[in-house]
Amino acid sequence: MTSNPADQKDTDLGWIKSSYSTSDGPSCVEVATILGTILIRDSKNPDGPRLTLAPTTWTAFLPYATAPRR
Template identity: 40%
Template sequence: MLDDSRDPQFVPDIAWFKSSYSGANTTECVEIAVARDDVLIRDSKRKDSALVAVRADAWAGFIASLRQVSSG
């Protein structure tokens, strides 16, 4: 059963932002927002479509692994 308390529609004033790697004319982009204990991810072109929600600690681990790979 879906926990409605984690539904982004129940979180007021979510601030979405694009990746720093996204340019003004980029068509392939995601936006993220922090909502309670989760990080929400959506397609910037389809803002009303489905979201992906991941736990904030899982997101932090994902970002740390990207930084490790990029620093080589």
């Protein structure tokens, strides 16, 4: 995993906002894919840093992100 600042505008990447995010909520995560890489960013700061994950790392993470809250 790496954390990189956005070097360019990523509007053409087709960012997808988390279904748990709302326009008035504090947690707004967006995900995009490019060349076998998963990109994750804070939608409130689209020009800020983003995480870059391998697809296998993203797949391993998803069960934790989708687990029911207790």
